[in-house]
Amino acid sequence: MNARFNKIWKTVWISFVTIFCIAILPISAFSGEKVYKIGIATIATHPALDAARQGFIDTLKKAGYVEGKNVIYDMTNAEGDMSLAASIAKKFVSQRKDMILAITTPIAQAMVGAAKYSDIPIIFNSVTDPVAAGIVNSWKRPGGKVTGASDWMDVEHQVKIMMRIAPNIKRVGVIYNAGEVNSRVQVAELKKVAKKLGIKKIVERNVSTTADVLITAKSMVSEVDAYWFPTDNIVVAALEAVVKIGEDYNKPVFGSDPNHPLRGVIAAAGVSMYDVGVESGKMAVRVLQGEKPGNIAVTKGVMSKLTVNLAAAERMGVTIPKSILREATEILYK
Secondary structure, eight states, rough: OOOHHHHHHHHHHHHHHHHHHHHHHHHHHTOOOEEEEEEEESSSOOOHHHHHHHHHHHHHHTTTOBTTTTTEEEEEEOOTTHHHHHHHHHHHTTTTTTTEEEHHHHHHHHHHHHHTTTTOOOOEESSSSTTTTTSSSOOSOOOTTTEEEEEOHHHHHHHHHHHHHOOOOEEEEEOOOTTTTHHHHHHHHHHHGGOOOOOOOEEEESSTTHHHHHHHHHHHHGGSSSEOOOSOHHHHHTTHHHHHHHHTTOOEEESTTTTTTGTOEEEEOOHHHHHHHHHHHHHHHHHHHTTOGGGGGEEEEEEEEEEEHHHHHHHHHHOOOOOHHHSSEHHHHH
């Protein structure tokens, strides 16, 4: 009797476990739907790069690639450490990700180098000049397994905004990490347009860590009338240090990303980094659906945003003209 009862109980228990396991299996297990493993890496933590990542994820979701259903994201951050960036790249390649999203130039360079002999498609965003960085062969025909969305900024347009706000500027200080190709490209563009816009001197300083930024900005005070900086990952990570010097010495500080005024600079014109992320997401969808990345042209962002910070301007002794306020897409009051 006990043996019979135990047999029945065992059968019931096995049935229960089987039903439970079936219930918790994802639908994709029955439909045969592939679950894509996508590695996402960025060089540092700040709002612009977070927005670019979110734009990518949101776009894939709209196209039916939903995290936890048919996509698994492995998101990581090198926090400015290039040796760590190289390690992340090697890890993604060894794990045979189905796709890699590389956010920023140094991360894209690390991923392209690590994936040289693999067939993993790489989508990038927040890269200023992918050709100069050696990431793609050309803007129109990237070649290989790489494509993406550039955050290319129109430096001349940015400087024109700066000069309209503070027309007496003759000497501009620029701090950047010369190790970042994107920064070198933007500074070269600044030099090219400076003279025709009335700027007599560009004062350059190179930094290699965020700890250098405050000391460097202060050392330039007597040499400059204002500060401008590119979308440099080192300087942006320590942006408040430059803002502090601007406020302490009445030296206007201007950025190159519409998010920078949120952190205390007077004004910045540029592209929406979320939109840059969206564009890279659209490319990722095309690749997941069978297109070759190397045949998809790299896109450039549209200079659609101008953010101004009235309180920051007041703290630095500047009055923003009404014509600029009329053009602004966002006005901040603190």
